[in-house]
Amino acid sequence: MSDPMAHRLIADLIDRVGEAAGAAAVRVDAAHEFEVAAGAGAVEVVALMETVVRIAQGLQADAVADLDARRRDFTGPSIDERELSRSLFAEIGLARQVSATAGETTYRLARDLADHPEAHAQLRDGVVNQSVVAAVCRETVFLDPARRAEVDAELSPYLAGLGPMRASAAARRLVLDKDPHAAFERTVRARQERHLRLRPELDAMATLSVYGPAAALTAAWQRLDDEASARRSDGDPRTIAQITCDLATEALSGAAVAPDGSTAIGVEVGVLMRPETLLGADDASADLQGYGPIPGELARQLASGERSWLRRFFTRPDGHRLETVDPRRRRFPAGVARMVRAADALCERPWCECRAREIDHTTPYARGGETTIDNAAGTCRADNLVKESRGWRVEQDPVGLRTWKTPTGHRYASRHGTGPAGAGASSPSAEMSMAVMSNGSVMEDRLRHLLTVARR
Template sequence: MFDSGGIVQAVAAVAYQLASLDRSVDDRTRIDLIRALEELKSSCAAAQVKATADLDASRRAAHAAAGVPPPQRGRGVGAEVALARRTSPYWGGRHLGLAKALVHEMPSTLALLESGVLSEWRATLLVRETACLSRADRAVADRELCADPDRLYGLGDKALIALVRSVVARIDVEAVVRRNSNAVTDRRVSVRPAPDTMSNLSALLPVRDGVAVYATLRRDADSVIAHGDKRTRSQIMADLLVRRVTGLDSPKAAPITVNLVVSDQSLLAGGTEPAHIPGFGPIPAAVARDWIATASDPESEEALLMRRIYANPATGAMTATESTARRFPAGLARWFEIRDRTCRTPYCGAPIRHNDHIEPHENGRATTAENGAGLCEACNHAKQAPGWTSRRVDSARGGLHRYVFTTPTGHRYRSTAPPLPRPLPVRIDYYRPVEKILVDFNAAA
């Protein structure tokens, strides 16, 4: 039970063997090998599932023994799993949920994962589609679907989902209705980059709302076309969406600010280093220049506000911003948004929601940019679980901001701020510490 390194070494030895497999085999053997490796991947997933569920149980027991209130027991486990699997806390939470469902409620499905009949993804589909059932009903569905491995033979993912849904609906039709009404709570709007400096803005809405928004845009676009507009219907619908949501059609709407971080070289000297929109990602330098030129035009409905950011020209580390350096903590949010861009937890990448003290405020540590980092909500939450500590690392002069944190198992992870866009190379006698320009890009006048 207390073998601390043996099983991990055994797994590493298997990985080593796989890396040096004999490749001079016939084609029949190659097909057999591909199948065997596929089954091994499923077995690995099953082993991870059991280790994850066991970690959760052990941590919950420890929290209970330490007097942690029930709702907070198990806090941070998903984040630890995410760090170990080199994935985001969102996926860490999903992996944890999958593990608990398989180990505690769906033993037949877990057995098929272990034997390689099901892949991790297909096991995830089974867990997801039965999540609306009670524990007892889920066990019935688990047996019915997975007790006989041949039941799922040859089914594609869509057919598998359809089969599970039909079984679920037969076991508890009420649960399906409940699930549909719960789905409304998942409504959301998100934005992510698309190729060619475009973005995908998507909204997950109840069907009535989604259809109503689309039908309204389409109807009004048709009326614009009827008045002789030469744009396509798709273009007009997209333009109408932007104008209405940003309030450009309403004179009373407050202006919306889009921040853009661009190096002086890209802005002034035709440089090619991409600019960066905090919370979104990079955009090409030429596009940023074009935006700024448009916004600087006095005829434009867009207004422009420049703010300089001071950065180390060699490393890109941020050292100060023009207007916030002496206004902590009010200016701290902007500071973290620009310096950290996204949550500082490795692999996370979620938008920053909290400005966190690296070393706790209660211990008398200062509220400064050096002792702070931007975190998303989930990571800030995980960090408050018992056994998590973090420590500032004094960066070399002008280096990027760094800190390390330790999880309850004693594993250490480091977090380094990304470099800002590279500034113009300047001769030292001309050097002034104004090397970065942040543009507050107002989308409305």
């Protein structure tokens, strides 16, 4: 069956990109010889590709708006709005190969652009980038559609010369002029979105960011900065930045930070590693739960603290799968949930990088799915609800490959825990997870020797 709207958007994309490419080619040919030698042609191609991205993003918003309208017509008014939204966010995320949260951002921008027709037109034409129009839409979110259209008309002539920060500030001034009360509503809404976020960085480091009310966080920062400055003045050899970081870490973890930045963690921090790595027979990488691969030597340091302990997951003879549990149980026991999170702490839905907070059945229990490790899946809360929504289904083949099927019939394979990204912690013998353990004993020395001999 043909889809006229989809064909129109595809044809529009081809026409607009073709025109932009033709204009760029003309500019390349018109450049002087010395400009070409300096790289003028390459610059034109860079600019062209940016224009192509902007055009595609503008038309993508049209496609998202069309998807929204069609899905609502298809499902009818009886469907719960939250279920419909989750389904749309997830499907857009899968189509873009990003998380459902990113899919929601794309969806909301498409909805907002309906009230900013001139900004949307400039995005389709490649005149402004998506960050600029998104900044304007965020600032006008509490205005009624008529006033949003007024802001759009007044601001659009200047957007091409603005970056996201200046566009946001300009839109905010117009919003305050048209509806001062909207500024207060913005602060109320923003406080409801406060959160804490952990982002892995290079070299076994991470960034912990706090999004909260500016007054409270400014006060917290000032307190840490004052204490760091005082300690520095008293002769602390660390820099103020290092002291500030260490003070914050101590306050949040409850553990003292050594001058070199190391911390004696007194709570369970899961590390997945080979027994040989644990006992020093090799230096294969390990996995720190919530972070990812870390050097084997660092994993052993984490395993040598005085307040640490060892947890072992017993596996089947193949060394890769946990022994099965009672298949008749409705809920997975805590040990299985630990194992699933140890194998991959992220949501199993393709391209979702949220934490796996829900451990549930791949084949639902209500449809005969058994409570076994092979049927256990770790997902974020949103995707656990999505896979139970109308038109969604998750299928698993005999080798464990899971496929997500969407209401539009698209299929996406879930490959978490396979290939180079997920193979670092697996071993032919057993998988081990620990927060930390005591220093080596005679028994451990003997086990290390036996493992070394067995591997030769």
